[in-house]
Amino acid sequence: MSWFGLVRSGLWRRPGRTLLTTFSVASAFLLIGLFGPVLMVFEGRGETSEGNRLIVQPRHSTTDFLPVNHAMVISKLPGVRDVSYQTWFGGTFRDGENSFARWAVPDSFFPLHPEIIVSPDTLELMATTRTGAIVGRRTAELFGLKVGDRVALVPDIWSNKDMNAWEFDVVGIFDGGNSSVDLTAMYINYAFFDEYRAWGTGLVSYINADVDVGHSAGEIVDRIDSSFANSSDETNTSTERDFALGFAQQLGDIGLMISVILGSVLFTMALVTANTIAHGMHERMAEFAVLRAMGFQRLATQALVAGESLALVLLGAVPGLIGSALLLGLGRDFVPQLAGITIGFPTLAAAAGIVLCIGLLAACHPVLRLKRLKLVDELRKL
């Protein structure tokens, strides 16, 4: 017999009720495990770069383009350290069901994004191979792509001058230095793309700029946008974080929706758990009176209740989180966009905090009842 055994016996006093509660808590943590990392991606993407990285996009529409010459102008502005650019390529790979991001980027793109881990040899190959392409680890594994393979993409925006499918040679596979890196992406050689496209030569989707030390992002944002004010190609500059948030907000403020869903789930879970604990304790108040009569201190009985409550939440949280990790793992095989969305330390830390908060909150009422417990009155009811 041990204190742990006593907590366990309290939990299994009504196995049906405990199992049902555990199931509801597990369902809640399944949702937390699935949506929590997504929320963190929405809120955290763009915070991972070193220094302040800016994205310059067309002012009036994200589907417009900017002249690549803007990059030259921006690079000469005070407070701008490095500049690069990228153009959305799109296209259809194989049967068209395989959706992943494809960008045409110049050599300068990779030094500006050190979180994309790619070897110097690969960069050298990319620079010297006109049809070169670097593929993210996830996409490479998903489609069995390896260095030397040829990838054909049917154009949907950018027809080439021969009006044929584009063909690229895989020269390397890249990994991510952190979870913000999209390992499903594919980068193709901008120089080749720009020469060979049938229209739009010199047009880019975004310009990337790195703010120099000693300058604030806000100051450079204003400087860039004012440089192109009243021109035919006005710009809208933002930090990567603001850009990511703005993008999410265009999709209906997904972050807020996820927060509301998770909040509702947590609130419901707190009510269910608190209700179960309160019912259980109400039935067992006489048992606690007997324990007190035996010599268990008030604090010890309160700790038992809190322990049971925490154990009940933990009992649901662990399988819930394991389930969500398994589902995310399975989902990555079918939905490449889930790459980079993993249950990492921040999610686990948040889950631990939730277990602690819900467990202790649910225990509050019975703990207070135990504080007010009148031993003689409770024993008289027996």
Added chain:
Amino acid sequence: MTEILVDVQHVVKRYRRGTHVISVLNELNVQIPRKEFVAFMGPSGSGKSTLLNLIGGLDRPDQGHVIVDGADIAVLADRQLTAWRAAFVGFVFQAYNLMPSLSAEQNVALPLLLTRLGSAEIRRRALTALDIVGLFDRAKHRPTELSGGQEQRVAIARAIVSDPQLLICDEPTGGLDRKTADEILSLLELLNRDLAKTIVMVTHDPKAASHAGRVLHMDKGLMIEQGQTGEGVSQ
């Protein structure tokens, strides 16, 4: 000379019911020698259970002293009184009050969680206590798998497992048939005689009281009569 274990001196206990104050014990004086088996009898509301609660350290008097083994437990703080109960008293209730999800052995071991004993020693002592009450072979059974008499035996084993000097028994045979009740009372007699436990029992049943060495009759918060039964006294 008889050594007094429990000395209740001029105890007054009142309860408030709404605007009414009900006097339950009025300047009560009782002395219980060590190793005695004493039974309190009396009609409902006579104050016998209240007295039992005071002697067992579950409640405090409004006036007077409850001196057990030389210490006035009426002045102890809640924490100290709880620790005193753990070390000094074992309780046997009418409703047994065993934990339904624990086995007989685990129920008996409960009071030992408050000690610094290792798990092996806790188990050994719990099994010894079960052996004393004749339920060694039922150690793994849960309360629902035991008869009422067996449950009460487990409750008695739980009461004696930490080797307290004083056993407080509140209607210990109230829910049992005559034969089983006699067995339980014989067990209490055995604990009094062979293990030298001082037993204070409250009962409505004269036959149960006859197992005690002394029977004290109470009414309206006062002791009205006492007599020796000639049985159960180990002195």
